[in-house]
């Protein structure tokens with residue numbers, strides 16, 4: 091597959107699933123569908139499928155206002171965002187100035203463009219792209235890796251400009267994934283729709299996302315996918331007995347399917363991720379399916 095085009099380096103991004111989900115769409119006559127990613131994060135899967143013209147439209151939803159604002163400005167306020175990236179020094183002083191934005195979890199009068207920049211800034215200057223983490227190199231910048239080592243302005247601006255060309259095919263929404271999906275039933279009826287649910291990790295979620303899920307939320311997702319009509323879907327999860335339990339007792343249809351991105355084995359070992367779908371899942375790694 092050609093080089094990935096994504097301005098974020100996001101924890102839990104699922105690039106390794108792009109070819110797999112493309113094959114799933116192809117096997118089920120869903121190429122050209124409206125593709126939902128209701129836990130957007132860096133929206134790696136949807137954005138790559140869009141750039142390869144495998145899907146017609148991409149609908150994103152994200153609860154974190156910093157990420158929502160970022161994606162909104164990538165597509166609808168591109169020039170202002172690129173100018174801000176160009177003009178802002180990538181230093182510890184800027185990091186400290188951005189901190190008040192990190193305290194915010196609800197939209198207020200703060201301009202979206204400021205939140206958008208803060209989202210990108212923390213993503214690219216913090217350890218592992220974690221918005222709530224400390225800066226690369228530490229507050230005192232004593233490491234040989236400085237705060238700007240993952241912030242290649244020219245490259246980020248080029249990617250944002252390239253992505254912005256898709257603005258007419260992308261719809262960005264702020265809010266809770268399940269509440270949002272419940273507003274989409276008419277569209278599910280009218281169009282070929284597919285949803286990729288990548289909820290916050292069960293185990294590590296609280297450490298890496300500003301919004302994470304409780305057991306009740308994970309249960310609510312499992313109930314939602316069982317009840318939704320006119321929508322095909324796949325969920326990816328970290329391997330946790332609680333999550334397996336939520337889907338194991340629903341018959342062969344939604345049987346958890348374990349994949350190992352690293353050794354590509356189908357035998358269950360520790361640290362694997364699991365996939366659950368209402369569609370029959372192809373073998374992993376893909377057999378007889380050309381990699382994108």
Ligand SMILES: C[S@@+](CC[C@H](N)C(=O)[O-])C[C@H]1O[C@@H](n2cnc3c(N)ncnc32)[C@H](O)[C@@H]1O
Nearest residue numbers: 102103104129131132133134153266267288301
């Ligand atoms: C596992 S990450 C998704 C990663 C994404 N697939 C990617 O490629 O980057 C889960 C995302 O869900 C978001 N999130 C948490 N609670 C949410 C909620 N109730 N509704 C929508 N998004 C939520 C988190 O902020 C995080 O960005």
